[in-house]
Amino acid sequence: MKKDIYPLQRRDTWRPQGARMASRARSALLAFVAAAALAWIADRCVAELNRPFPVSIKRANQGPDLDCADFVTRWQATRFLRALGGDRHRLDDDRDGVACERLPWITLR
DSSP states (O other), X not given: OOOOSOHHHHHHHOOOHHHHHHXXXXXXXXXXXXXXXXXXXXXXXXXXXXXXXXXOHHHHHHSOOOOGGGOSSHHHHHHHHHHHTSOTTOOOTTOSSOOOTTSOSSOOO
């Protein structure tokens, strides 16, 4: 009988049937959790895209000055800034294109 030269390599490939099934179940659970997390993130992004601005773009050019407190999320303020076409309301302090950087990107509800 020939002696195995690389016993450690073979140990990684051989597993009992129960361990293989547990590994498959673990992989399936991980895939399910990842899919659920991605679905939740997509739902939050769609909710942020549908969130209305505090005032219309036409009124923003003529109306009162807006602050970051008038917006719920950074994403909403940045969309407003880009739709406005300029920073009349001084929402972007460091002029990097992202408005109200102290606000969260999205809300959790």
